[in-house]
Amino acid sequence: RRSGQYTMNHENSKKTPDGAPFDRSGSQDSLDELSMDDYWKELENIHETRGNNHEEQEALVVKEPDEGELEEEWLKEAGLSNLFGETGDSLESMVFLSTLTRTQKAAVEKRVETVTQTMRKKNKQYQIPDVRDIFRLQSDSKGKVCDGSEPSAVRTFENKNETQVEAKGPKFSLGTDDQTSALEDTRLSETAINLEISFSEQAANLKDSSVGKMCKGGGDDTLLPNFKLPKDKTGTTKIGDLAPQDMKKVYSLALIELTALYDILGTEFKQQKAAKIKTKDSGLFGVPLAVLLEQDQKKVPGTKTPLIFRKLISQIEEATLETEGLLRIPGVAARVKSLCQELEAKFYEGTFNWENVKQHDAASLLKLFIRELPQPLLTVEYLKAFQDVQNLPTKKQQLQALNLLVLLLPEANRDTLKVLLEFLQRVIDHRDKNKMTLKNVAMVMAPNLFTFHGFGSKSVEQSEFVMAAGTANVMRFMIQYQKLLWTIPKFIVNQVRKQNTESQKKEKKDKAMKKLLKKMAYDREKHEKQDKTPNDADVPQGVIRVQAPHLSKVSMAIQLTEELKAADIVARFLSQKSGNVQTLNREEVFLYEIGGNIGERCLDDDTYMKDLYQLNPNAEWVVKPRNS
Numbered sequence: 083r084r085s086g087q088y089t090m091n092h093e094n095s096k097k098t099p100d101g102a103p104f105d106r107s108g109s110q111d112s113l114d115e116l117s118m119d120d121y122w123k124e125l126e127n128i129h130e131t132r133g134n135n136h137e138e139q140e141a142l143v144v145k146e147p148d149e150g151e152l153e154e155e156w157l158k159e160a161g162l163s164n165l166f167g168e169t170g171d172s173l174e175s176m177v178f179l180s181t182l183t184r185t186q187k188a189a190v191e192k193r194v195e196t197v198t199q200t201m202r203k204k205n206k207q208y209q210i211p212d213v214r215d216i217f218r219l220q221s222d223s224k225g226k227v228c229d230g231s232e233p234s235a236v237r238t239f240e241n242k243n244e245t246q247v248e249a250k251g252p253k254f255s256l257g258t259d260d261q262t263s264a265l266e267d268t269r270l271s272e273t274a275i276n277l278e279i280s281f282s283e284q285a286a287n288l289k290d291s292s293v294g295k296m297c298k299g300g301g302d303d304t305l306l307p308n309f310k311l312p313k314d315k316t317g318t319t320k321i322g323d324l325a326p327q328d329m330k331k332v333y334s335l336a337l338i339e340l341t342a343l344y345d346i347l348g349t350e351f352k353q354q355k356a357a358k359i360k361t362k363d364s365g366l367f368g369v370p371l372a373v374l375l376e377q378d379q380k381k382v383p384g385t386k387t388p389l390i391f392r393k394l395i396s397q398i399e400e401a402t403l404e405t406e407g408l409l410r411i412p413g414v415a416a417r418v419k420s421l422c423q424e425l426e427a428k429f430y431e432g433t434f435n436w437e438n439v440k441q442h443d444a445a446s447l448l449k450l451f452i453r454e455l456p457q458p459l460l461t462v463e464y465l466k467a468f469q470d471v472q473n474l475p476t477k478k479q480q481l482q483a484l485n486l487l488v489l490l491l492p493e494a495n496r497d498t499l500k501v502l503l504e505f506l507q508r509v510i511d512h513r514d515k516n517k518m519t520l521k522n523v524a525m526v527m528a529p530n531l532f533t534f535h536g537f538g539s540k541s542v543e544q545s546e547f548v549m550a551a552g553t554a555n556v557m558r559f560m561i562q563y564q565k566l567l568w569t570i571p572k573f574i575v576n577q578v579r580k581q582n583t584e585s586q587k588k589e590k591k592d593k594a595m596k597k598l599l600k601k602m603a604y605d606r607e608k609h610e611k612q613d614k615t616p617n618d619a620d621v622p623q624g625v626i627r628v629q630a631p632h633l634s635k636v637s638m639a640i641q642l643t644e645e646l647k648a649a650d651i652v653a654r655f656l657s658q659k660s661g662n663v664q665t666l667n668r669e670e671v672f673l674y675e676i677g678g679n680i681g682e683r684c685l686d687d688d689t690y691m692k693d694l695y696q697l698n699p700n701a702e703w704v705v706k707p708r709n710s
Contacts, residue, residue: 120410120525121550127412128453128529131419131446150200152352153193156341159353161334162190177588178331181580182338183573185282189342272478273307277314277571281482282342289346306520306562307477311569316697317648317689319570321489321496324578325681331578332570336489339574340467343483349473356462365426366390368454371494381430386497390429393436394448395505401441403508404515409526413443421447449530452502459495459502459531460487469532471559472552481563484556488567489574503564510561524558531557579679579698586679626695628673630655630705640703642692648673649687655705674704684708 157163162175182190276284311318324332344351362369364377366388374388382389398408412418421443428434439447452459460468464487471487474480488496506523513519518526532553560567590599628638628651635658640651651673675683678700685694695701 118525118550118554120522121529121554124410124526124529125533127446128533130415131450150197153196154200155355156193156337156353157190157197159334160190160337161330165194174585177581177584178334180584181577183280183283183342185280185286185342185346186335186338189282189338189345192345193341273309275309275311275478275481275566277311277569278573280339280342280573281479281486281571282339282346284482285343285346285479306558309478309481309563309566311566313688314572315690315693316572317683317686317694319572319575319683320686321568321570323684323686324570324575325683328578328582328681328683331581332489332574335574335577336486340483340486340490343479343486344467344470347474347479349470351467351470353463354466356457359456361456366429367422367426367451368456370456371459371492371498375494377430386494387501388451388498390425391448391451391498392501393429394444394451395501397436397439397444398441398448399505399508401444403512405441406515406517408441408509408516408518409445409449409506409523410518411442413440413446418443418446418450422450449527452530459499461491461495464490465532468556469549469553471556477559480556480559481566484559484563485567485569485571489570499560500564500568503561506561507564520558520561521554524554524561528554528557575680575683582679582681626691626703628655628703628705632671632706634658640691642695644690644692646691647687648685648689648691651691651703652687652705670707671705672708674706676702676704678702 154163157165161178164175179187179190341351361373363373366374371388374390375385378385378389417440421439425434425447458465468484468487471480471483474483488499491499506527509516509518510520510523528550532549624642625639626642628640630636630638633655635655638655638658640646640654652668652671656668656671673685673689675685675694675698678698680698680701
């Protein structure tokens with residue numbers, strides 16, 4: 083392996099230009115063959131560790147799905163299973179479909195057609211809809227489908243007027259802006275990440291243009307671009323900012339968008355499925371994340387990542403991150419095994435003596451914890467999709483795909499991955515002393531995340547050879563761009579807003595709902611009349627009423643100006659606090675956008691309030707602590 087026996091069928095293995103001698107110090111971020119030593123050494127350490135471990139877990143086996151099963155599962159994950167006779171609100175699915183972009187619709191149509199053909203072969207009893215009928219059902223009383231085209235044209239999705247969904251009130255850009263604007267955006271900046279236009283739409287537009295050929299990301303892969311997010315006046319939305327009901331919509335949209343992106347770029351996207359295996363229901367190592375968190379939350383309510391995982395990281399950091407070879411140099415195998423057994427017995431009792439744990443042993447235990455998870459941290463479903471990111475044409479598209487994949491991870495996996503990546507960045511920040519550059523850390527950590535315990539050793543051996551540099555490159559991307567990866571693209575947030583608006587319209591048409599809303603409105607009006615004070619009179623145009631139930635000044639009328647930001651409103655409230663109210667630090671308190679076309683959204687400090695108000699005029703505004 084070290085003498086160059088492996089070959090890569092992608093472009094991650096690089097040669098120095100013009101036959102120039104290889105300069106290790108001048109290409110710290112390159113993934114050439116000579117730099118793969120750390121990867122293979124780490125792999126050897128992993129195999130040695132597994133060889134010494136006699137308590138082998140049951141191997142995790144990936145099931146090969148039957149014809150159509152994969153697509154049926156995909157539609158279920160996307161929240162569209164009720165299109166095929168399963169229980170659920172088909173009206174809700176129609177609302178959902180009405181907010182999709184052109185490329186997203188094409189991805190759904192492709193899966194629906196496959197499932198339809200499979201069902202006809204299997205002679206399923208319930209009625210099988212025609213894919214054309216599914217999208218035609220979205221037509222309104224005027225005979226138009228959701229995207230503005232005539233029903234007869236719905237199959238092709240080629241109507242150029244699909245760029246905007248018309249509605250009364252605020253307009254939402256759903257990511258299908260015209261081709262020229264997408265190309266202009268590309269020409270303006272190769273490093274600016276456009277979150278307003280659907281990634282798959284951007285890819286489709288570039289694919290049909292000469293610019294697409296100019297931006298291919300193959301070629302020189304030695305340095306990572308300095309990707310940046312342009313400022314969004316309505317505020318950047320991070321994972322954790324939205325309410326659970328909206329995050330559920332984000333998941334469905336991210337799955338469809340990722341599939342559409344892979345379809346456009348000609349990369350196969352298949353969710354893997356693991357056969358059920360027997361797992362431990364207690365302990366530390368080899369225990370499912372969900373089980374670990376359940377037992378940890380009994381000790382520390384609200385904890386989002388395993389206690390042992392956090393403790394191992396803090397143990398490594400306490401000894402200083404300047405240690406040369408940190409994470410790369412393994413601990414003593416016999417000692418690590420002994421510590422592992424002792425931790426299992428004493429960690430939760432609080433009797434384990436951490437003073438005897440050497441730093442390299444703690445680092446080995448941390449990597450062991452990740453590897454021994456019964457299912458990989460990146461999940462069985464999406465591990466292959468994470469690996470396949472390396473095959474996408476440009477670095478920007480690779481980053482976009484990773485962004486969507488992070489949105490698809492279960493919350494526990496995502497939170498744990500975030501803590502890990504933040505720790506790895508802190509290690510890299512001390513690279514001048516510990517000699518662990520981004521490249522070195524990626525090389526060492528990739529085998530721990532991408533070759534996990536018991537995935538069938540044969541397939542692991544085969545994939546190790548081909549995937550080595552590719553997975554290290556994906557690892558490098560995840561560390562370098564972690565802040566970008568935890569951002570929810572604006573076009574997806576806008577699609578959620580559109581879904582909420584359309585759902586509210588549909589609900590209002592229902593007579594029973596109308597009656598209920600009327601009664602609620604009457605009760606609310608009666609209640610407000612009783613409680614209204616002169617200060618709570620109707621808010622004039624251009625002014626918002628902000629509530630702050632946790633602060634001494636519980637309500638304030640705020641005049642909107644072009645430059646007013648969310649941080650300014652929070653600062654005004656905090657300056658009014660009195661001694662009677664619990665003291666809150668500035669970093670604990672945020673302004674929230676609640677209701678209207680969003681469930682609940684925590685605003686970043688740089689949100690321009692007038693712009694956001696225009697996007698969601700019916701929202702309520704509340705200042706409160708993050709975890710309240």
